[in-house]
Amino acid sequence: MRMRNFFRSFRFAFEGILLASKERNMRFHLVSAVIVVIAGLWTRLSALEWLVLIITIALVIGLEMVNTAIEYVVDMASPDFHPMAKAAKDVAAGAVLVFAIASVIIGLIIFLPKWI
Numbered sequence: 001m002r003m004r005n006f007f008r009s010f011r012f013a014f015e016g017i018l019l020a021s022k023e024r025n026m027r028f029h030l031v032s033a034v035i036v037v038i039a040g041l042w043t044r045l046s047a048l049e050w051l052v053l054i055i056t057i058a059l060v061i062g063l064e065m066v067n068t069a070i071e072y073v074v075d076m077a078s079p080d081f082h083p084m085a086k087a088a089k090d091v092a093a094g095a096v097l098v099f100a101i102a103s104v105i106i107g108l109i110i111f112l113p114k115w116i
């Protein structure tokens with residue numbers, strides 16, 4: 001019974017990943033991740049550099065998914081305009097932007113010295 005619940009939770013989590021991957025911003029992050037992985041294979045990164053890249057990619061995508069979840073909840077709780085709804089959406093989007101900027105800097109630190 002416990003095992004069945006465990007696999008059910010996994011199925012729901014995968015459904016969440018599928019649902020989120022249909023969002024425009026998420027598609028952008030996924031395409032960027034594929035490009036970065038191809039660039040990484042082409043550049044022959046070290047194990048440590050791969051670790052940093054994988055953690056960075058997972059954090060950007062995970063954060064975008066949390067942002068999407070917040071958008072869903074806000075849209076459900078406040079279909080009409082409300083300053084708190086705007087604040088919640090904008091702060092969540094800001095969190096993604098902060099890490100997206102950090103991930104670009106991380107990418108430059110890893111790739112630039114190898115390319116120039």
Ligand SMILES: Nc1ncnc2c1ncn2[C@@H]1O[C@H](COP(=O)(O)OP(=O)(O)OP(=O)(O)O)[C@@H](O)[C@H]1O
Pocket residue numbers: 024025071074075078079080081082083085086087089090093
């Ligand atoms: N219920 C609401 N009340 C107040 N402001 C809102 C509400 N819903 C969205 N907004 C604001 O309107 C702007 C656009 O939000 P919206 O969610 O439509 O697009 P978005 O943030 O660009 O996300 P996406 O295009 O990925 O769905 C944002 O500044 C957001 O905070």
